[in-house]
Amino acid sequence: MTLPLTIATVVIVGGGAGGLATAASLLRRRPDLNVTVIEPRDTHYYQPGWTLVGGGIFDQAKTARAMASTLPTGAKWHQAAVAGFEPALNRLSLTDGTRIGYDALVVAPGIELNWDGIEGLRDTLGQNGVTSNYAFDLAPYTDRLVRDLRGGRALFTQPPMPIKCAGAPQKAMYLSCDRWRRAGRLEDIDVEFHSAGATLFGVEHxxxxxxxxxxxxxxxxxxxxxxxxxxxxxxxARFSTKDADGTLRIVERDFKMLHVCPPQRAPGIIRESELADSAGWVEVDPGTLRHRRFGNIFGLGDACSAPNAKTAAAVRKQAPVVAENLLATLDGRAPAAIYDGYGSCPLTVERGRVVLAEFGYGGKLMPSFPAWLIDGTKPSHLAWFLKERMLPPIYWKAMLKGREWLAKPRKAEEAA
Structure with a gap:
């Protein structure tokens, strides 16, 4: 039996930050555009807030909203997951049996947290002192562990790149240490940071x-x-460590608290599709964000192959680029908007101070503010105010509504 085929001008896979921001940017430019968002979840999360939930600063409930309330006006929502892509036929199939055809496709399914990539981890998450701010339901457990810990060893881990929000494992650690310091308990707690990387942070500045x-x-x-x-x-906890001469050793550490950042990878539906590059990511041009082999497909967010930091701030800059280039493609014009790799990681080094790391491709510094206002290489009270008070409403009321404050895309000739 042939399944019925639904037709949409633009189909967006993913109702996370990338998908909804792109839908909003498209509909701001062309309000009568036929846009369908494919997303199985009924809740949208403000994931950057989970670090502050784990730090005892944010209310967990305020980082979640009903998916239906976050979709931009004019967008249709199909609540199902993608079962397969057929890019040569300009269509995809869904887990509910629906097939959807499109003129243009945006792929923004996010990243997969591979909890099973660490032996024994899934069985102990949320108990036995093992937690992670990378999950909505676990961030409050982080807060409780930090509040209750009086002594012993606290381990914080970071897996090999790429991961979303590369500074998040450190943020959890710094906020925890600051709370223990303020409570007079830090001297009784042995804190260790185990990172798979060879440097503390990927941008040396x-x-x-x-x-x-x-x-x-x-x-x-x-x-x-x-x-x-x-x-x-x-x-x-067991670690594989590499000595200076390259020799691998197995090290075991006991702990009272363990904060884990899980290894991450592209979603299976992407890895197994024609859209993937050799590493499993949606294969896009890093400037235009258009697929390298399928001209009416665009990718952004954590699942795309562009070598930028995987952060919500990156999506805020990517979405308008995708919107302009997709509409140009529909109109028969060449994509002209260029993404410069911008990403931001507000590193919460203590309560009240943030190192506002902003950078683009190749680690180039890309500050949004003059150094006299916020020097991004140094801890700042004003950057904390931005992180705690300003970024959440910017996310909900600007980014997801297509209001492109400090995110207007540049044209190719401007970027040259």
């Missing part, structure tokens, strides 16, 4: 300020150290 906090809190920094297994009941 921000490392000196971060290292000062590593030293201030007395953190034992372990680079090229990857969490491979967790025994929650025994409170033991």
């Amino acid at each position: 921000f490392v000196p300020s971060l290292m000062r906090y590593i030293e201030r809190y007395g953190i034992d920094l372990n680079l090229t150290s990857t969490l491979t297994a967790v025994d929650g009941e025994a409170k033991r």
Whole structure:
């Protein structure tokens, strides 16, 4: 039996930050455009807030809203997941049996948290002192663990790149240390940071300020150290570490608290599709964000192959680029808007201070504010105000509504 085929001018896969911001930007430019968003979840999350939930600063409930309330006016919502892509036929199939045809496709399904990539982790999450701010339901457990810990070892981990919000594992650690310091308990807690990377942060301009906090809190920094297994009941964590000469060693550490950032990868539906590059990501041109092989397909957000930091701030700049280039494609014109790799990671080094890391492709510094107002390489009270008070309403009321404050896309000739 042939399944019925629904037709939409633009289909957007994903109702997260990338998908909804793009839908809003498209409909701001062309309000009568036929846009359908494919998203199975009924809740939309403000994920950047989960670090502050874990830090005892944000209310968990305020980081979630009904999906229906966050869709831009004019967009249709099909509540199902993608079952398969057929780019040569300009259509896709959904898990509810529907097939949808399109003139243009936007792919923004986000990133997959591979909890099973660490042996024993899934079985102990949310108990035995094992937590992660990367999950909505676990961030309050982080808050509770930090509040109740009186002594012993606290481990914080970061897996190999790429991950979304590369600074989040450190943010959890710094906020925890600051709370313990203020409570007079830090000297009784042995804090270790285990990162699979060879450097503390991928953009060297921000490392000196971060290292000062590593030293201030007395953190034992372990680079090229990857969490491979967790025994929650025994409170033991196993790491694969690489010595200076490249020799691999297995190290085990006991703990009272373990904050885990899980390894991450492109969603399976992308990895197994024709849209993927050799690493499994949606294969796009890093400037135009148009697919390299299918001219009416665009990708943005955490699942795309562009070598930028995977952050909500990056999506805020990507969505208008995709909107302009997609409409140009529908109109028979060449894409002209260019994404410069901008991303931002507000590193919460203590309550009341943030290192506002803003950078583009190749680690180029791309500050939004003059240095006399906010020097992004140094901790700032004003950057904390931006992170805590300004960014949530900017997300809900501007980015998801197509209001492109400081995000107007540049043309190719302007970027040259």
